[in-house]
Amino acid sequence: MGDKEKIYESRDPGQMFDLYEPTSELTELYIDGVGQIMLGTTISKVSFYSVSGFKSEDDKQIEQRDVKHRIILPTKALLDFCLNTLMKLKGSAHQLEAGLDNDKNQIYHILGQLIVTGDKEH
Numbered sequence: 001m002g003d004k005e006k007i008y009e010s011r012d013p014g015q016m017f018d019l020y021e022p023t024s025e026l027t028e029l030y031i032d033g034v035g036q037i038m039l040g041t042t043i044s045k046v047s048f049y050s051v052s053g054f055k056s057e058d059d060k061q062i063e064q065r066d067v068k069h070r071i072i073l074p075t076k077a078l079l080d081f082c083l084n085t086l087m088k089l090k091g092s093a094h095q096l097e098a099g100l101d102n103d104k105n106q107i108y109h110i111l112g113q114l115i116v117t118g119d120k121e122h
Contacts, residue, residue: 035067044075 008019031048038045049065089096
């Protein structure tokens with residue numbers, strides 16, 4: 001279909017659609033977390049933040065979070081997203097756990113190669 005390709009299709013009752021992605025440039029955004037969710041009966045807003053730094057306050061480090069992006073979408077679409085995300089996480093629990101174990105083992109292996117003598121690290 002020209003400058004886009006079909007990446008998914010659904011033919012389930014109530015969920016009949018084709019999903020397309022541009023073949024050229026697709027905007028991807030990195031965020032550090034979800035700052036705020038405003039739920040309405042038909043429309044919801046989700047604000048995403050990036051960490052911009054830290055400040056000291058009463059001997060505590062306070063993270064500074066700046067809202068960088070906000071998505072406004074139908075509440076039903078937000079609920080579908082949440083449900084699909086949780087279902088995929090649950091279905092991938094063993095792979096996620098194995099990946100985390102592998103990452104942990106690699107980190108311990110790297111740290112195990114350090115030789116610490118006094119205050120000097122090599």
